[in-house]
Every structure is written in C-alpha cells, then in structure tokens.
Ligand code: SF4
Ligand code: SF4
C-alpha cells in the first residue's frame with residue numbers, strides 16, 4: 236500500500252550495500268563515544284561545560300528524539316557505536332567475511348529473556364537516577380562505558396547482538412517508537428524467500444553476516460527489532476530486500492499483543508510526564524527528591540515514579556477498557572489497545588525535549604571549543620554565552636506536538652479497537668486526559 | 679459528502695479555537711513587587727501571576743550561591759550574589775506563560791532551576807485544551823463514519 240522503494244535509486248542502494256560509508260560513520264561515532272567517556276571521567280565536573288553531558292544529553296538526545304526516531308525509526312541503531320567493538324570481537328573481523336566456526340561461546344539467549352523486559356528494567360534503572368545521570372559527567376562517563384563493556388561481554392557469550400536485542404536501555408524505546416517512522420526495511424517478494432535456499436540473510440554467507448539482530452528478514456512485519464544494519468541487503472542473493480518510504484505509523488495498524496511491549500509504552504508515557512513535571516516544573520522539592528539519590532525523599536520519589544508507571548497509568552487504562560461482555564481476554568485487549576499510546580508517548584517526548592533542548596542548545600557551541608571544560612578555546616567559541624533559543628516559538632510548537640499527538644493516537648486507537656472489535660472511545664478519552672495533563676505541565 | 683462537510687466544519691471550528699482573538703478584560707495596569715528567594719535549585723515563590731501591562735519588580739535574593747533569573751520570551755535577566763538581593767524591573771507587555779530560570783551555573787541541577795510567570799491568561803494552554811476537546815469528540819462520530827464506510831465497502 237502506497238510505498239516508495241528507496242533502494243530503487245541506485246545511489247541509495249549502493250551507499251547502503253557498500254560497507255565503507257557505514258564504516259566511516261561508525262568510526263566517527265566510535266571516536267565520539269570514547270571521547271565522551273573520557274570527557275566524562277577526566278573533564279570538568281560542571282555538566283554544562285563537559286562534552287559528555289552536552290553532546291550526549293543535549294545534542295545526541297535532540298537528534299535522536301526529534302529527528303532520528305520520528306523520521307528514520309531505528310536509523311540511529313544503523314550507526315550506533317555501542318555494539319561495534321563486541322561485534323568485531325565476536326566475528327574476529329571488522330569487514331572480512333565470517334569464518335564458518337564461531338570464535339566464542341555463541342550461545343542462544345535463554346527463552347525467558349527473549350523479550351524486552353530486561354530493556355524495560357534497564358531503562359527504568361537509568362530513569363530513576365536520571366537527574367544525577369543528566370547532570371554529572373562522571374556518572375554519564377561510567378554509564379556509557381558500562382554499556383560498551385556489557386555489549387562486548389554479551390557478544391562473547393551469546394550469539395549475535397544480544398545487548399541490542401535484550402538489554403540496551405535506549406534500544407527498547409527506539410524499537411517501540413520506530414513503528415511510527417515512515418521508513419521500513421522489508422522483503423520485496425515473499426515467494427522468492429519461500430524458495431530461497433539456505434536463507435543467507437539469516438544464516439550468513441561468504442558475502443556477509445546473518446542478521447545480527449536475530450531477525451529473519453523474510454518475516455518482517457514491523458520495525459521494532461530490525462536494527463537497519465543493512466547486512467541483509469548485502470547477503471540476499473536474490474536482491475529481495477528493499478528500504479521503503481511508507482505512511483507514518485504503518486506498523487501500528489496491526490497492534491502487538493505482547494505485554495512487554497505494552498508496558499514499554501506505559502513506561503515511556505509515564506516517564507515523559509514525570510520528567511516534564513519534575514525537571515521542567517516550578518517545584519523545587521521534586522527536583523531535590525529526584526537528585527538526592529539514596530535519601531528518604533528519593534526513595535519516595537522512586538516509589539511514586541514506579542507506581543505511576545506500573546499502577547496508576549495502566550490501572551486507569553484497564554478501568555477504561557474492562558468490558559465483561561467482550562469475548563477476548565482482557566490481557567489481549569490491554570496489549571492491543573495500548574498501541575494508541577505509542578504515538579502519544581512519542582509526541583510527549585518530543586514536546587518535553589523541545590523545551591529542554593532549545594533552552595540548552597547554546598551549550599553545544601561553547602563545548603565544541605572547550606569539550607573538557609579545561610579552558611581550551613579550539614574554535615574561538617568557548618565563551619559563547621548561554622542563550623535559550625526560539626523561546627517565543629516553544630509554546631506553540633509544544634501545543635502543536637501534543638494536540639497532534641492526541642489526534643494521531645486517537646486514529647491509532649480506532650484502528651487497534653477495530654482489530655479487537657471494541658469501542659475506541661475509552662482509549663481516546665484516556666489519551667485526552669493524559670494530553671491535557673501534559674499540556675498543563677509544559678505550557 | 680456528509681463526511682467531507684463534517685471535516686470542513688471541524689477544521690473551521692479548530693481554526694476558531696486556535697486563533698480567534700479573546701476579549702481582553704481591561705484591568706488598569708498595576709505595579710507589582712515580588713520578593714523571590716533563590717536557593718539551590720528552586721525559587722520561592724516560583725509561580726507568579728500578573729496582568730498584561732503591569733510593571734513588575736522582582737527582588738531576587740540568593741540564600742546560598744550566586745543565582746540568576748532569566749525570563750524566557752522577555753529575554754531579560756538579573757543576578758544576585760550570595761546573601762545579596764538585586765532588582766529586575768520590567769513591563770509585562772507580552773501575554774502568555776513563560777518559564778524563568780537560573781542563568782548562572784550554580785550546581786548540578788542548575789539547568790532545571792525553573793519558575794513560571796503567567797501574564798494574563800495562559801492562552802496557549804486553554805486553546806490547546808480546546809483543540810484537544812474538539813479533536814477527541816470529533817473522533818467519536820468519525821469512528822462510526824469510518825465503520826459505516828468499511829461496511830459499505832464490504833457490501834460492494
Ligand atoms: S539497541 Fe542500543 S546499543 Fe544497539 S544499536 Fe541501538 S542504541 Fe545502539
Ligand atoms: S536471502 Fe533474500 S530471498 Fe533468501 S530468504 Fe533472505 S531475504 Fe528472502
């Protein structure tokens with residue numbers, strides 16, 4: 236249905252099929268990532284003058300949530316440096332074709348972990364400490380290093396990209412929200428796959444690796460777990476892989492029935508609301524509680540945080556959709572209808588991030604010249620003063636994002652409700668109240 | 679046909695909610711003084727309400743380290759040394775709701791040291807809620823429209 240195949244354009248196709256353009260970006264990203272770790276550990280403790288904070292939590296975050304995820308889905312994962320050292324080690328190669336024999340343990344991830352609950356937990360762990368993480372270069376450096384080393388460690392024990400699939404705290408929500416993006420990687424013709432011998436896209440061949448994300452491209456119906464690594468474009472001998480431009484949120488017409496994904500939607504929605512209130516609101520006591528990790532007020536904050544995400548939001552949602560007459564189990568309706576919260580949550584994050592990013596973007600200019608906060612002045616911009624950007628545009632832009640998000644989620648709710656044959660009205664009402672609350676917090 | 683017409687009505691109603699000028703109650707401008715206490719990482723009071731045209735005096739007193747107060751949208755600021763106070767005077771001639779925030783790095787949570795100034799009505803908030811109501815209720819009948827459409831398609 237109205238898709239435009241981008242890989243028909245020879246330039247795009249060649250740029251994706253060739254390993255070198257991606258490798259070039261990988262190397263730049265990896266250098267930046269390692270520099271961010273070092274800057275966090277040895278640079279100034281003043282967050283707003285440290286490369287690790289400014290480039291990770293302002294620059295990278297802005298690009299990720301305002302551009303990469305909404306328009307390119309898992310596009311960030313296509314160039315992310317975190318899994319690379321582990322992957323290179325696992326393969327014993329950077330570019331050359333793989334050996335037949337695996338070099339490491341190459342175990343399969345146990346079945347009970349093959350879902351995104353670990354990602355939900357890893358995200359929540361970071362979220363509970365986020366006020367410290369966002370403002371303390373040391374902690375950011377340590378967390379970035381820990382992600383790099385966990386990815387390396389998991390690569391030596393498990394096959395493929397176990398870290399990305401099952402543990403990465405960022406990967407979970409990128410995957411969830413990537414379903415809304417107008418980009419997808421899919422096969423062109425199912426029949427070709429059926430008769431394809433050896434399925435090199437999954438098993439690997441002499442020209443490339445089997446899907447690092449443990450996905451069979453022939454069965455892809457949604458973006459969630461395809462990391463857009465482009466390996467299958469390289470390995471498919473029948474030229475059966477396409478990257479398509481498609482309508483926004485095309486994946487959401489077939490709602491998921493998985494509880495881990497449903498709760499991911501609640502986790503993201505809840506965190507956006509909580510951050511908007513705690514970080515951007517005028518209430519100093521909340522900020523104190525969120526920042527003073529280990530204090531009794533922080534424990535209360537943590538409990539309230541988790542209660543909002545696991546009890547209040549899903550509880551109210553369930554109250555809205557209990558309908559004793561429906562034949563489908565409540566669990567299935569819960570999972571399917573929570574699809575509506577995916578575009579809603581994404582737009583909540585967009586609205587929240589707009590404020591945070593536009594206010595603090597001017598730190599990027601200063602940090603470019605003095606990334607470690609040691610008094611350097613590489614490009615002569617080290618003394619650029621802090622200046623919020625576009626403050627008069629902020630309120631209308633946030634209003635647009637939130638009201639647009641409500642319309643988008645209402646449309647999604649209708650489709651999901653159609654699939655499970657229930658009324659979409661309770662879900663729309665739920666989204667409406669959530670939107671009003673977020674509007675009140677942000678505007 | 680009916681579907682198109684409702685959509686048109688809806689869009690028009692939306693435009694009215696979004697852009698129609700609100701009657702501005704004429705309240706004689708006053709002079710208002712706020713004593714604001716700044717400490718890591720909050721202002722108190724942190725939620726100010728004034729009328730458009732009012733002259734605002736903010737006496738900012740810092741009780742710990744150096745703090746600033748920068749008003750978004752007005753692009754003006756003041757700075758207070760520890761134990762000292764400083765005054766910012768301006769005319770609140772732009773209606774709406776604005777954040778004010780610390781503009782002197784004062785510690786870890788500095789980027790989130792934020793207060794709120796509302797001049798007159800927070801019209802973006804009310805308009806957006808109006809639009810949200812319109813959007814939400816328009817989906818109720820629209821959903822039956824689309825159901826009907828698919829049924830018609832199925833019959834064909
Ligand atoms: S899942 Fe995480 S580590 Fe893996 S590519 Fe995506 S962002 Fe990077
Ligand atoms: S290699 Fe190509 S044709 Fe074969 S199964 Fe994979 S995508 Fe299909």
Ligand code: SF4
Pocket residue numbers: 420436445446447448449450451452460461462463464465466467468
């Ligand atoms: S190999 Fe293909 S299906 Fe697998 S993650 Fe990479 S791009 Fe996606």
Ligand SMILES: [Cu+2]
Pocket residue numbers: 744745746780781782783784785788789791
């Ligand atoms: Cu400050």
